[in-house]
Amino acid sequence: MLPISNAPYRDGAKDTLPLVFAAMPFGLVFGALCQAQGLPDWFTLCLSLFVYAGASQFIAATMLAAGAPVFIITITVFIVNLRHLLYGITLIPLVKQLPLKTRAWMAFFITDETFAVTARHLPGLSQNDEKYAKWLQQYYWGSSTFMYVNWVLCTAVGVLLGNQIPELSHYGLEVAMVVAFIGIVVPALQLPSHWICALVAGISACLTYAWPHKTGLLFSTFMAIAAGMWSQHTLFTQLPNKDPQS
Amino acid sequence: MSIEIILIVAMLAVTYLPRMLPFALASRIRLPMWMQEAMSYVPIAVLTVIIVQTSLFKQDQLQLTLTNPYIWAAFAAFVVARIQAKLFITVLSGLIVFFIAKLML
Incomplete structure (x- = not known):
């Protein structure tokens, strides 16, 4: 920060x-x-x-x-x-x-x-x-x-x-965007539930790629957020919550 | 009206509306706790989907093989981002590995 x-x-x-x-x-x-x-x-x-x-x-x-x-x-x-x-x-x-x-x-x-x-x-x-x-x-x-x-x-x-x-x-110049986004996501992965969120986002992104009208992006986003929250409240409840807003 | 003007106006509307709606209501609504918490996952969720779909799919085909230079670049960027926090270093490392991988594969 x-x-x-x-x-x-x-x-x-x-x-x-x-x-x-x-x-x-x-x-x-x-x-x-x-x-x-x-x-x-x-x-x-x-x-x-x-x-x-x-x-x-x-x-x-x-x-x-x-x-x-x-x-x-x-x-x-x-x-x-x-x-x-x-x-x-x-x-x-x-x-x-x-x-x-x-x-x-x-x-x-x-x-x-x-x-x-x-x-x-x-x-x-x-x-x-x-x-x-x-x-x-x-x-x-x-x-x-x-x-x-x-x-x-x-x-x-x-x-x-x-x-x-x-x-x-x-030429594959989209790679610049990919690595820049990786540089933003990786430091944000601080809790185990953040990793679950990213993992579900990645898997769902592959499975829903072909969905019509790019609906897979939104669907995968909601799945990933839900998975992150669910794991935070069930799997990792003993961990200290680093979220400063709570 | 030409089709181009109609399309610009339509796109402006459907692009600006989702951007504006939360900000327009910002002073009036108070997000419940669970929603504030959910929003903290938004950057990770959306960016990961974009990263995965851009790097693993070429010509609408899943390219989950080691001959895909995007995978090497993404892996390098991941490792470098774990070691240090400077975005520029991460981007540069990823690009270098990408072009090396492209040359060699």
Whole structure:
């Protein structure tokens, strides 16, 4: 855990830097992919500017090119984005004191990456420590604006370079995201029940991969959370509970 | 209206709604204890699913073999993340092992 510093915005941006790097190939390839599929440049850019959700944008571009109806694309994107609901609920302690307008803006910038780096500091958030809450809110802005600007710029560069950018899957550049997420999950595995959660998530992810509309992601998430909680309350009850909120 | 504009608006709606809903209600609802506890599992659960589905599936096929360089990269990242906490070192180690594995396999 970072000590509270005087430059929370910079702290957030700094901690997000590895994830920004990991997102770069995605932004580039997204721009190039849309180009290659003949989608208008303004459309590609608007997706990154106004939707700002990497996985969903890839799904939309691919499905659109495959001739899927808008309704089906929208449903799939909705299901994929339901995980943001969980992120939002997790982040409630961070934002509940803020005015609605600020919360509305902050909500737009929720991504896997910003959530992942911010969530690591949530346990330090106690009811009365206003200074820490302020620090973490600015930290969130540092992380999210850095991710956002990077995403939009990389999309634009991808569109410009077009088919000079080779296909992502060919070079396997998704690996940057995989190892970055591993770097976030592993330090979070502190209780035995956290390991159970990860194990169930992994197994369920394999078994539900082929489910329609990416429903497997959400299903596996709920299974893993349930397994983690169940094991915490039945198998590992003797262990000291390190969860600072309880 | 063109199909592109409809799609952008529809996607904006279904993306922003799940992001906004909890924040909109944040000042009014108090999460029960069990739910606060459940939420502490969210990062591990979601990220693990994304990690596993991205690294083990290629062209929609499960590639659970040692010739899959993602497995080597993931294993290296796991070990390095256990040893030290710096995200950059973990990412770098994973990438290096990935490209070595790709060259050799």
